[in-house]
Amino acid sequence: xxxxxxxxxxxxxxxxxxxxxxxxxxxxxxxxxxxxxxxxxxxxxxxxxxxxxxxxxxxxxxxxxxxxxxxxxxxxxxxxxxxxxxxxxxxxxxxxxxxxxxxxxxxxxxxxxxxxxxxxxxxxxxxxxxxxxxxxxxxxxxxxxxxxxxxxxxxxxxxxxxxxxxxxxxxxxxxxxxxxxxxxxxxxxxxxxxxxxxxxxxxxxxxxxxxxxxxxxxxxxxxxxxxxxxxxxxxxxxxxxxxxxxxxxxxxxxxxxxxxxxxxxxxxxxxxxxxxxxxxxxxxxxxxx
Numbered sequence: 001x002x003x004x005x006x007x008x009x010x011x012x013x014x015x016x017x018x019x020x021x022x023x024x025x026x027x028x029x030x031x032x033x034x035x036x037x038x039x040x041x042x043x044x045x046x047x048x049x050x051x052x053x054x055x056x057x058x059x060x061x062x063x064x065x066x067x068x069x070x071x072x073x074x075x076x077x078x079x080x081x082x083x084x085x086x087x088x089x090x091x092x093x094x095x096x097x098x099x100x101x102x103x104x105x106x107x108x109x110x111x112x113x114x115x116x117x118x119x120x121x122x123x124x125x126x127x128x129x130x131x132x133x134x135x136x137x138x139x140x141x142x143x144x145x146x147x148x149x150x151x152x153x154x155x156x157x158x159x160x161x162x163x164x165x166x167x168x169x170x171x172x173x174x175x176x177x178x179x180x181x182x183x184x185x186x187x188x189x190x191x192x193x194x195x196x197x198x199x200x201x202x203x204x205x206x207x208x209x210x211x212x213x214x215x216x217x218x219x220x221x222x223x224x225x226x227x228x229x230x231x232x233x234x235x236x237x238x239x240x241x242x243x244x245x246x247x248x249x250x251x252x253x254x255x256x257x258x259x260x261x262x263x264x265x266x267x268x269x270x271x272x273x274x275x276x277x278x279x280x281x282x283x284x285x286x287x288x289x
Contacts, residue, residue, distance in 0.1 A: 003235050006244035010225040010233070017183045019190045023058065026175045030062035033173050034148065041147035043138050045168075046070045046098070047205065048086030052152040053197050054188035055175055059150055060094045061191065069141060070098040073134045075107065078208050086197050093192065106133045127206025131167025139170075148172040156181040156220055159227055160254065161261020162212065163204070169264060180228060181220035217253050226251055 004010050034042060042059050046052045059068055072087045091098040107130045111121055121129070138149045151171030153163055155178050163169045176184055181202065188198040202212040202220065213219045229235040229243070237255070241248055267280035277283040 003229075003233060003239055004243070007222075007225050007229075007246050008244075010229050010243070011221070013233075014180060014225055014228045015182060015186065017179075017186065019186055022179065022183075022187060023061075023190060026058050026179075027062040030059055030150070030173070030175050034063055034067070037148055037172075039146060039148045040067070041142070041145040042068050042150045043142045043145070043147045044068065044070050044150045045134055045138055045152065046072050046087045046091055047152075048072075048083035048088075048090065048197065048200075049202065050185055050188050050193065050198050050200060051154050051157075051176060051181075051202075053086075053090045053193045054184050054191060055150060055152040056090060056094050056096070057188070057191040057193055058175055060096060065094065065096045068094070068096040069145065069147070070094070070096050071134075071138060071141065072098060072100045073103040073137060074100075075130055075205070076102060076104045078104075078130070079205050083205065086200070090193065090197060093194075101137055103130060103133050103137070106137070123207050127204070127210075128164045128167060130206055131164035131204070132170075135167050135170040142172075150175065151177070153177055154179055154181050154184050156224055156227060158265065159231065160216070160223075160257050161264040162216065162257075163264070164206075165264050168204075180224045182224045216257075218247070218250050222247070222250065223254065226254055 004013065030042070042063055044052065044056050044059060046056055056068070056070060070091045072084065072091070074084050088098075107126070110129050110133065111126055115121060135149075141147060142149050149171045151168065151174040153168060153171075153174050154176050157163050158174070158177055176187070179187060185198050189195065203210050204212070216223060226240060226246075229240050230237075237251070240246065241251055270278055270280050272278050272281060
């Protein structure tokens, strides 16, 4: 099989996604799951970033405005005011019901209770508390309103494990979970997300000044072609390393991150005891046929 010979060629293939068909498939997926689950509300955390904005607009198109509740959950001192304003702009543009819930009191209370035991939480630990506090709030609304939690993670983040386990990874569905970050930006503009939000630099906002590019060692426009070559084109690592324009150290760093974070993409490990199917090993049961 003939593969592209440069990273730029792969980027062109990556960005040539059929955006109309992608949007159609995602809307059908959301609508089908919502109906089969017998849900009454789709609960979405909206951060003001491209992923949550695109997911909100797609869900709005799939279900209509009355079936959606958006939650904006900033943390004082960590969430930039720009993000709050962008989140407000997108929920108003979608014309959906929304609630603003400051997450700092919840997260700081948890931190205080834990640190009263004598342990001092580092930046990462507290950042994950913030993400998991948001998950608690989302499910509190979902449980009360007979809703489902619509996740906003994309394929790049899922492959890299660049999310909080049982935090923003704790959701019912991931509508853009098979769409790479750089493709999501195109999809976002297609469904009406303003340019400034669609192209905003990515950040989980778990501590002040955090950016995805700094943590990952590159922006997604450089990362995504590598992931695309590996997972969509089926290229071997040596072939990827020989591509023109490739940064070998970035390839190795991404491969290490994918391997280290494999546990995030798996059901909790269970030892095999019985002859029958064991969940997470050989259990297969289709809920809807």
